[in-house]
Amino acid sequence: MAALALNHLLENWKIALRQQGYRVTRPRLQVMEIIVSSETPLKPQDIYQLSLDLESPPGIASIYRTLEMLDDLGLIQQIHQPGGCHAIWPAVEGHKHLLICSSCGQMRVIEGNEDIEDYINKIEEQTGYHVKDHWLQLFGTCQNCS
Amino acid sequence: MAALALNHLLENWKIALRQQGYRVTRPRLQVMEIIVSSETPLKPQDIYQLSLDLESPPGIASIYRTLEMLDDLGLIQQIHQPGGCHAIWPAVEGHKHLLICSSCGQMRVIEGNEDIEDYINKIEEQTGYHVKDHWLQLFGTCQNCS
DNA sequence: ATTGATAATGATAATTATTATCAATAAGGG
DNA sequence: CCCTTATTGATAATAATTATCATTATCAAT
Numbered sequence: 001m002a003a004l005a006l007n008h009l010l011e012n013w014k015i016a017l018r019q020q021g022y023r024v025t026r027p028r029l030q031v032m033e034i035i036v037s038s039e040t041p042l043k044p045q046d047i048y049q050l051s052l053d054l055e056s057p058p059g060i061a062s063i064y065r066t067l068e069m070l071d072d073l074g075l076i077q078q079i080h081q082p083g084g085c086h087a088i089w090p091a092v093e094g095h096k097h098l099l100i101c102s103s104c105g106q107m108r109v110i111e112g113n114e115d116i117e118d119y120i121n122k123i124e125e126q127t128g129y130h131v132k133d134h135w136l137q138l139f140g141t142c143q144n145c146s
Numbered sequence: 147m148a149a150l151a152l153n154h155l156l157e158n159w160k161i162a163l164r165q166q167g168y169r170v171t172r173p174r175l176q177v178m179e180i181i182v183s184s185e186t187p188l189k190p191q192d193i194y195q196l197s198l199d200l201e202s203p204p205g206i207a208s209i210y211r212t213l214e215m216l217d218d219l220g221l222i223q224q225i226h227q228p229g230g231c232h233a234i235w236p237a238v239e240g241h242k243h244l245l246i247c248s249s250c251g252q253m254r255v256i257e258g259n260e261d262i263e264d265y266i267n268k269i270e271e272q273t274g275y276h277v278k279d280h281w282l283q284l285f286g287t288c289q290n291c292s
Numbered sequence: 293a294t295t296g297a298t299a300a301t302g303a304t305a306a307t308t309a310t311t312a313t314c315a316a317t318a319a320g321g322g
Numbered sequence: 323c324c325c326t327t328a329t330t331g332a333t334a335a336t337a338a339t340t341a342t343c344a345t346t347a348t349c350a351a352t
Contacts (some may be wrong), residue, residue: 004158008262009236013225023319023328040251041233045309052238057333064310067234077237079244079253080226080283084233086338087187088213091223098225105186110269119261120284127254129245137226138266140277156312169299169348191338205302210339 009036011051016073022039027058041079080135095135112136155182161217173204178213187225226281243282251289258282 013032014024016088022028034050035042042050044063051057070076097110120131159178160170168174180196181188188196190209204212216222241258259266266277 021328025319025329027330035234036236040253043232043233043234045318061311061332062158062330065329071234074237076234078228079233079235079246080231080281081233081246082224082285085226085230086189087223087225087227087230088181088189088217088222089225090182090215091189091221094222099269099277100225100227101275102278107186108273108275110273114262115265115268122261123245123256123284124286127245127256128289129254129284129286131245131284132248132292133285135226135281135283135285137281138269138275138277139228139279139281140270141276143274146276167299171300171348175299205304206338207303208301209339211300 002039006036013070013075016075017069019114020073022069026056028122030054030071031063032070035070035076041081069083072103095134097138099138099140101142101145102139103141106144108142147160152182159216162221163215166219167190168219172202173208174212176200176204177209178216181216182236183229187227224278241280243245245284247287247288249287249289252288252290254288 010032013036014099017024017028031047035049042107044067047067048060049062051063067076089107092109096109097112097114097116099108099110102108116134116136120134123129124131156178159182160175163170163174168205176197180193190213193213194206194211197209213222235253238255241262242255243258243262245254245256247253262280262282266280269275270277
């Protein structure tokens with residue numbers, strides 16, 4: 001991330017904190033700087049390890065508290081990666097997609113579709129990435145629950 | 147899941163175990179039955195709780211060991227749900243999608259696209275679900291790593 | 293069907309991750 | 323520069339997962 005955009009994001013976060021009545025403290029700033037400076041998604045323990053290089057690192061509890069605050073403010077989001085979640089389901093063949101009811105938890109597996117392939121091809125052209133796999137999950141309400 | 151399809155899946159799993167030299171034991175059967183009978187994705191502790199209703203429930207360690215085995219055999223997959231992962235990233239506005247390099251971990255945020263909307267509309271018609279949100283993540287190799 | 297080699301189990305200790313507690317500290321309005 | 327009180331750090335408590343090891347049970351070979 002470019003340093004300018006990075007500082008801009010950090011300034012916006014500080015403003016958001018003050019607007020919601022949160023104090024801008026050194027431990028919070030340390031955690032926020034680590035997050036916005038990172039090229040990759042970080043877990044709480046990742047942040048803790050990185051913070052140990054600082055002169056006066058925050059306590060582990062403050063890291064969790066800061067993450068909870070940032071989440072409440074909608075300033076961070078979860079990233080779902082292979083190995084990251086512990087809920088399991090029988091494996092399905094090929095590129096099926098998942099449809100989950102937010103109300104009752106029921107899950108349906110639906111056929112993958114070429115519509116997505118077109119989209120992925122476009123992204124590969126635009127970014128130079130070679131896409132090998134994709135996950136699509138849809139969240140909503142099933143007929144029973146609506 | 148219909149009882150017939152359920153039993154068929156379980157039989158296939160037992161065959162897969164034997165083919166790979168794993169023994170088919172009672173604790174493994176108990177865990178596998180709970181998984182294939184479930185309407186919703188289950189976490190290890192969910193399975194443990196459900197197993198306590200059985201006459202002679204497996205030990206917690208056997209549940210984790212069975213899950214590891216099923217994962218090695220490719221018979222189960224992880225399901226990613228809200229609150230399930232702990233990796234975080236600055237929140238993005240709107241329906242952006244994620245492009246993650248499997249090699250270096252670098253992540254890019256890309257614009258959501260109407261191509262996906264068409265696909266979702268089709269799914270809503272087919273299933274009767276009302277889709278409120280979606281996640282799309284693409285995994286591959288960035289230009290640097292390829 | 294019985295035996296025997298050994299994979300697998302159960303019980304539990306150890307480890308790791310997260311949350312709760314509370315006296316001491318520091319942010320920021322007045 | 324105070325004063326109020328939100329926040330912190332240290333650590334205890336809780337929860338989840340993994341490791342250990344003597345005992346048990348599977349299943350191939352007889």
